[in-house]
Amino acid sequence: MSILLPVIGILVLLLVCLTGVVWFKFTFLFGVVFPYAASFIFISGCIYRVVIWARSPVPFCIPTVCGQQRSLLWIKSDKVQSPFTSWGLIRRMASEIVFFRSLFRNDKTELRKGQILSNDASRLLWLGGLVFHWSIFIILVRHLKLFVEPVPRFAVFLQNIDGMFQFGSSNFYLTDVFILLSLLFLLLRRIVSSRMRLISIFTDYFALYLILAILVSGVLMKYVYKADVMSIKRMLMGMLAFKPFVIADMSPVFYVHIFFVCILLIYFPFSKLMHLGGVFLSPTRNLKNDSRAKRHVNPWDYPVKVHTYEEWENEFRSALKEAGLPVEKRKIRKSKEDND
Amino acid sequence: MTEERLKKPDEILNDVCLSSENQDWLNSKPDFRKGTYLYSAPLKHQSYLGLPNQREWNPADADWKLPENWKEVILSGMADLLRKHRSFRLFLDICVRCGACADKCHFFLGSGDPKNMPVLRAELLRSVYRRYFTLSGRLFGRFAGARDLDEDVLKEWFYYFYQCTECRRCSVYCPYGIDTCEITMMGRDLLNRVGCNVQWVIEPASNCFRTGNHLGVPPHAFKETLDFAIDEIKGLTGISVEAPINKKGAEILFVAPSADYFANPHWFTLLGYLMMFREIGLDYTWSAYASEGGNFGLFHSAELAKRLNAKIYAEAKRLGVRWILGGECGHMWRTIHQYMDTFNGPADFLEEPVSPVTGTKFENAKSTKMVHICEFTADLIYNNALKLDKSRNDKWSITFHDSCNPARSMGLLEEPRYIIKNTCNNFYEMPENTIREKTFCCGSGAGLGADENLEMRLRGGFPRANAVKYVQERHGVNMLACICAIDKAAFPPLLDYWVPEVGVCGVHELLGNALIMEGETERTTNLRGEALADEAVDDIR
Numbered sequence: 001m002s003i004l005l006p007v008i009g010i011l012v013l014l015l016v017c018l019t020g021v022v023w024f025k026f027t028f029l030f031g032v033v034f035p036y037a038a039s040f041i042f043i044s045g046c047i048y049r050v051v052i053w054a055r056s057p058v059p060f061c062i063p064t065v066c067g068q069q070r071s072l073l074w075i076k077s078d079k080v081q082s083p084f085t086s087w088g089l090i091r092r093m094a095s096e097i098v099f100f101r102s103l104f105r106n107d108k109t110e111l112r113k114g115q116i117l118s119n120d121a122s123r124l125l126w127l128g129g130l131v132f133h134w135s136i137f138i139i140l141v142r143h144l145k146l147f148v149e150p151v152p153r154f155a156v157f158l159q160n161i162d163g164m165f166q167f168g169s170s171n172f173y174l175t176d177v178f179i180l181l182s183l184l185f186l187l188l189r190r191i192v193s194s195r196m197r198l199i200s201i202f203t204d205y206f207a208l209y210l211i212l213a214i215l216v217s218g219v220l221m222k223y224v225y226k227a228d229v230m231s232i233k234r235m236l237m238g239m240l241a242f243k244p245f246v247i248a249d250m251s252p253v254f255y256v257h258i259f260f261v262c263i264l265l266i267y268f269p270f271s272k273l274m275h276l277g278g279v280f281l282s283p284t285r286n287l288k289n290d291s292r293a294k295r296h297v298n299p300w301d302y303p304v305k306v307h308t309y310e311e312w313e314n315e316f317r318s319a320l321k322e323a324g325l326p327v328e329k330r331k332i333r334k335s336k337e338d339n340d
Numbered sequence: 341m342t343e344e345r346l347k348k349p350d351e352i353l354n355d356v357c358l359s360s361e362n363q364d365w366l367n368s369k370p371d372f373r374k375g376t377y378l379y380s381a382p383l384k385h386q387s388y389l390g391l392p393n394q395r396e397w398n399p400a401d402a403d404w405k406l407p408e409n410w411k412e413v414i415l416s417g418m419a420d421l422l423r424k425h426r427s428f429r430l431f432l433d434i435c436v437r438c439g440a441c442a443d444k445c446h447f448f449l450g451s452g453d454p455k456n457m458p459v460l461r462a463e464l465l466r467s468v469y470r471r472y473f474t475l476s477g478r479l480f481g482r483f484a485g486a487r488d489l490d491e492d493v494l495k496e497w498f499y500y501f502y503q504c505t506e507c508r509r510c511s512v513y514c515p516y517g518i519d520t521c522e523i524t525m526m527g528r529d530l531l532n533r534v535g536c537n538v539q540w541v542i543e544p545a546s547n548c549f550r551t552g553n554h555l556g557v558p559p560h561a562f563k564e565t566l567d568f569a570i571d572e573i574k575g576l577t578g579i580s581v582e583a584p585i586n587k588k589g590a591e592i593l594f595v596a597p598s599a600d601y602f603a604n605p606h607w608f609t610l611l612g613y614l615m616m617f618r619e620i621g622l623d624y625t626w627s628a629y630a631s632e633g634g635n636f637g638l639f640h641s642a643e644l645a646k647r648l649n650a651k652i653y654a655e656a657k658r659l660g661v662r663w664i665l666g667g668e669c670g671h672m673w674r675t676i677h678q679y680m681d682t683f684n685g686p687a688d689f690l691e692e693p694v695s696p697v698t699g700t701k702f703e704n705a706k707s708t709k710m711v712h713i714c715e716f717t718a719d720l721i722y723n724n725a726l727k728l729d730k731s732r733n734d735k736w737s738i739t740f741h742d743s744c745n746p747a748r749s750m751g752l753l754e755e756p757r758y759i760i761k762n763t764c765n766n767f768y769e770m771p772e773n774t775i776r777e778k779t780f781c782c783g784s785g786a787g788l789g790a791d792e793n794l795e796m797r798l799r800g801g802f803p804r805a806n807a808v809k810y811v812q813e814r815h816g817v818n819m820l821a822c823i824c825a826i827d828k829a830a831f832p833p834l835l836d837y838w839v840p841e842v843g844v845c846g847v848h849e850l851l852g853n854a855l856i857m858e859g860e861t862e863r864t865t866n867l868r869g870e871a872l873a874d875e876a877v878d879d880i881r
Contacts, residue, residue: 005483049433056426059642061678062749064511064519066777069751071704071715074722075758081777082751084704096515102440103515107773109443109803111358125440129515194359199437199459201485203476270476275516278434283427284517289751292708295681300424304643305390306650307549309658312629315550316559323560325628326586328658 003191006206010213017259021252030255031235032244038262045269050277061296064284066102082289089288096285100130128185135179138162142173146233147240176219183212207273210264217257225251346375349838352799356452358443365454366467366482369492370499372400375795378502378788381542386535388546389644393535399498404491410534411489415472417533422473427522432469434516435462441510441520446781447503450799455500458510458520464496465527498536501527503796505788506639506671507744507781524786529641537640541787544636548648553598553632559585562628565601569610576611576869578861581618586659587625591696593656594624596667597634597825605844606828608867609668612852616717619857620697620725624665630655633672634825638679639787646683649675652710653684663693664710668846670785670824673712673752674745681708698723712746714755714823717851721762727856730765732863732872736819736843737766738850739811741804741831742779743824753777756823756847763854768815770807780804784830797830798837805838812839819843821850 020026067078083089095101108122142162144155163171187208190196221227231247232254238245268274280286288294313320313327320327347355377399386394392413397405407413422429441458443449448456455461463485470477470486477486487493504524511519531537544554551558557565566583573581584590594617600610617624630651637644656664666676681687690709693702700719702711720726740760746752753776760767774780783800811817820831820842831844853866865871 053426053430053433056422056429057424058426059424060682062427062519062522064508064517064777065748065751066512067751068753069704071702071752071755072700072719072722075718075754078751096517100515102513102517103438105513105778106440109449111353111356111449125438129438193439195442195454195457196439198365198454199439199442199457199463201437202483203485204437270474272434272436275434275436278430279516281426281430282434282517283430284511284519284522290704291678291681292676292705292710293703295685295707298682301682304647304650306647306654309629309651309654312550312552316628319558319560320628323563325559325563326588 002200002202003197003205006202006209009206010209013260013263014213014256017256018252021255027246027248027250027255030259031246031250032239034262035239035258036244038265042265042268045266046274046277049269049274050281053278053281057299058283058287059298059300061287061291062283063287063289065289069289084288084290084293086288089286093280093286097279100126100133102285103129124185125189128182128189131178132182132186135175135182138175139173139179142175146229146236149233149237170223172223176215179215180219183208183215187212203271207267207271210260210267214257214260214264217253217260221251221253221257225253227251227254346798347795352450352795352802356450356799358449358452365460366487370455370496372495372499374792376503376793377499377796378538378540378790379792381537381539385539385542385546386537389542389549391535391537391542392533395535397535399495399536404495404536406491406494406534406536410494413533414489414494414530417530418469418473421526421529422469425522425526427519428526431462431516431518431522432466435459435466435518438515440513440515441518444510444513445504445520446507446509446783446803447505447796447800450783450802451796455496456503458514458518461500461504461520462518462523464493464500465523468493494531494534494536497527498531501531502538502788503800505744505781505783505785505800507785508748509744509778509781512748512777525642528639532641538787538790540790541636541639544634545640545644545648548632548634548636551631552627552629552651554634554636555598555602557598557602557631559628559631562601562626562631566626569601569607569614573611573615576865576867577615577857577863579615579618579857579859581614583614584625585628588659589661590623590625590659591662592622592624593630593652593659593661593664594626594667595630595633595652595664597669597672598632599634599825599829600667600846603825603829605832605849605868606825606846608849608852609828609846611867612846612848612850612855613667613713615852615855615857616720616726616848619855620720622696625659625661627655627659633666633669633676635672635675636787638671638675642679645675645679649680650684652680653687656687657689662691663705664690665713665716666710667713668823668825668848670743670745670826672745672825674749676708676710677750680710695719697725712750712752712755714752714759714847717848718755718758721759726851728763728851728854729856730763730854732853732866733764733850734766735866735870735872736764736845737768737815737817738764738819738821739768739770739808739815739817740775740847741770741782741808741820741822741827742775742777743822743827744779744781744785746823747779748777751777752823756821759847759851760821763850766815768811768817770811774804774807780807782824782827782830782834784834785824785826789826789830794833798834801830801834802838805834808835808842809839812842817842819845821845821847823847 065082067081070077070084079088080091083092103126142159145151162173190200467487468489476484501524506521508521547556548554600606635648637648687709692706693711780803784797835842
C-alpha cells in the first residue's frame with residue numbers, strides 16, 4: 001500500500017499539471033504563480049524550521065564520542081571523532097556533511113546457522129547515499145546557468161567535467177546516470193528488503209518518487225524534447241527580476257518539470273528532507289568532547305530538591321557515632337542526654 | 341503453578357528472525373510475557389522520591405490506574421520536553437529511516453523484535469509527535485506516519501523504553517547522530533509523569549537519595565565493609581591499608597559505585613583501589629554520605645539525576661578536599677563527564693586536579709575537577725610510580741569489554757588498555773567492530789539489570805557474548821575485564837549462559853594482583869584467593 005499509493009499520488013499530480021497546461025492553457029499559473037508561491041513556502045518554511053531548532057536549547061553536552069578522548073598527553077587522542085578543539089569539531093562536521101562519515105562505519109550483522117553473528121563492512125548504503133546527494137548537488141550547480149548571467153566559472157567547470165562523455169551526437173551528463181542509478185538503488189532496497197519495507201512509511205516512498213519524477217521530466221526535456229535553454233533562461237531571469245512573463249510554445253514537459261520541482265519545494269520544509277538543515281544542528285555531532293574541561297551551561301536549569309548532608313546526618317547520627325565516624329553536630333543529642 | 345523455565349541458548353536463538361514479516365507494526369501490541377518486562381516501582385519508594393501518581397500497579401494488568409487526564413499530561417509533557425531539548429525535537433524531525441541503525445541494536449539482534457530496531461523504537465514516539473505536533477501529521481494522519489495516543493501506545497512505550505539500555509551504539513552509525521538514548525530518556529521522563537516507573541530504577545534511586553548509595557547501605561555497614569576489605573588485604577599481603585571515611589581536609593575525595601564494596605566480583609576491584617592508594621600514600625577519603633558514584637536517576641529523568649548527583653560536590657565542599665577521583669563505573673562516568681558540571685557546578689571551591697605522585701595536571705578535567713581512576717592509574721604506570729609483576733595474572737587470558745558509557749560518551753579507550761597491558765601478559769582484543777566506540781552493550785544497563793527480565797537481558801547480551809566466544813575459541817580467553825559496575829554484575833550469569841568458562845574482573849583487580857607493595861609478604865594467591873599461575877599449571881600437571 002505505502003509503496004503504490006505514492007505512485008498514484010505522483011500520477012495524479014502529473015495529470016493535474018498536463019490538464020492545466022495543455023487543456024486549459026494555464027501557463028501563467030504553472031509557469032509563474034506556482035513557482036513564486038513554492039519558492040516562498042520553501043524559503044520561509046526552511047527558515048522557520050531551522051529557527052525553531054536553533055532556538056531550542058541544548059541543555060547538556062552530549063556528543064557521541066567515536067574515538068579516544070584527550071586526557072594524558074602521551075595518549076594519542078582522536079582529534080576528529082572526539083573533538084576537543086573547534087578545529088577538530090569543524091573537521092568532524094565536515095566529514096559528516098561532505099563524506100557521510102558515520103554511514104561509512106556501517107556494517108551488516110546477521111545470524112547465521114542460528115549461532116554466529118558475522119560482521120562485514122557494508123558500504124553500499126554509504127556509496128548509494130553519497131552518489132545520490134553529490135549528484136543532486138552538482139546538478140543544482142549546473143542549473144545555475146539558467147539563473148545567473150554571466151554563468152559562474154566553477155559551474156561551467158563542473159558542467160564540462162560532468163558532460164565530458166558523449167553518446168552519439170549529443171553529450172550527456174554523468175550525474176544524470178549516477179543519480180538515476182543511486183535513486184533506483186535507494187528505492188529498491190526499501191522495496192526488496194522486508195526489514196526496510198517494515199520501517200518505511202508513505203512519505204519515504206513519496207519523496208523518492210517525487211525526485212524520480214523531477215529527474216525523468218528533466219532528462220526528457222534535455223535529451224528527447226530538446227527544450228530551448230535560452231527561452232527557459234529568459235523566463236527564469238525574468239522571474240528573478242520580479243518581471244515575470246511567459247514565453248509561448250514552451251514544451252509541456254518543461255511545465256511538468258517545473259511543477260514537480262514546486263511540489264518538492266513545498267513539501268521539503270514539512271518533511272524528513274529537512275535533514276539537510278538538521279544535520280548541522282545535531283547535538284551528538286556538533287558539540288566538543290570537552291565537557292570536563294569547560295562547563296556547559298543549561299539555560300533552563302532550576303534548583304531541585306536534594307537530600308542534604310544535615311538531613312542525612314540527622315537520620316544516621318547515632319549509627320555514625322557508634323561506628324566511630326566523625327559527625328558535624330553532637331549538640332542536639334548531647335543536650336538531650338544531659339537533660340536526661 | 342509451574343515455575344517459569346528459562347529457555348536454553350538454542351531455543352532463544354531459534355526465536356530470532358532478523359527479517360520480520362510482521363509488517364503492520366503500528367497496530368501490533370506488546371506482549372507482557374514473563375521474562376521480558378520489568379516490575380513496577382514499589383509504593384514506598386515512589387513516595388520517598390515524591391513521584392507523580394503514586395500507587396501500586398502491575399504492568400501485566402489491563403488497568404494501569406492512570407490518572408484521568410493522563411493524555412493531557414503526556415502531551416503537555418511532550419511539549420515541555422520539545423521546548424527544553426533540541427535533541428528531542430531534532431531527532432523526531434529528521435530521521436529518514438535509512439535503516440543503518442537497525443542491526444546495530446543488541447536487543448534487536450538478540451530478540452528479532454522489529455520494535456527493538458532503534459528506528460522503530462523512536463517511531464513509537466515519533467508517530468505520536470507527528471499526530472499532535474506537526475502539520476502534516478494532523479492533516480494526513482496515517483499517511484504521514486501519525487497515530488493517536490491511547491493506552492496501548494503508552495504500554496508499548498513502557499515495554500520498549502525499558503528494553504533499551506541507552507548504550508548509544510546506534511548513534512555512532514546514524515548519519516545524523518540520532519541518539520536513541522535521548523529518545524529513551526524522554527520516553528521514560530514522559531512515563532514518569534503519569535507514574536509508570538520500574539522497581540529496578542526507582543528503588544536504587546530512592547535508596548541513594550536516603551542513605552547515599554543504591555544498595556541502601558547505612559554508614560556503619562559501609563564502614564564495616566571497608567574494614568572487612570582492610571582485613572582481607574592484610575591476609576593477602578601482610579600489609580595494613582587505610583580507608584578513611586568522611587575525613588575532613590583530605591586532598592582527594594574518592595567516589596566509587598556502591599557495588600564495588602558490596603558485590604562480587606566488584607569486591608576485588610575495591611581491594612585493588614585500596615592497595616594502590618596505600619602504595620602511593622594517597623591522602624584521600626571515602627564519604628559515607630556520597631557513597632555512590634553511579635546514578636540511577638539518569639535512567640529516570642534529568643531532574644532525578646541532578647538530585648542524586650548533587651551529593652558529590654556537596655560532600656567535596658563540606659570535606660574541603662582539593663579534587664575528586666572516581667572509580668570504575670559506566671553510567672556514573674557518563675553523568676560525571678557530560679552532566680555533573682552542568683547539573684551542580686561550577687565547582688569553583690575545588691582545585692584543578694593534579695596527581696600528588698607524578699605532578700601531572702589533568703587538564704581535561706580542569707572544570708569538573710573529577711578524574712577517572714583509569715586516567716589516574718595510567719599516569720602512575722607511565723611515570724613508573726608503581727612496581728608491577730605481570731606474571732601474577734598469567735593464569736588468565738584477558739579480553740577487554742569497553743563499557744558503553746566510558747567508550748561512547750567519554751572516549752576512555754586507551755587508559756584501561758594501557759593498565760591491562762602493563763599488568764597482564766595475555767591480552768587479546770575482540771573483533772574490531774565490537775570494541776571501542778562500536779562496543780556491544782552487556783544488555784543490562786540503564787536500569788534493566790533485574791531478575792524478572794532475565795530472558796530479555798540474555799538476549800540483549802548475546803552479541804557481546806558472541807564476540808567473547810570468538811576470542812575464547814581463538815585465543816583461549818578466560819577472563820573478561822571491564823570498568824563498569826553493571827557489567828561486573830551482568831556478565832557472570834550472561835557469560836555463564838552463552839560462553840561458559842569465562843570469568844569477569846575489573847581493571848583494578850588486575851592491577852591489585854600485579855602490584856608489588858613495599859614490605860608485602862610473598863603472594864601465593866591472587867586477590868580471589870586462587871593459586872597464582874605457576875602453581876595452577878603445576879596442579880594441572
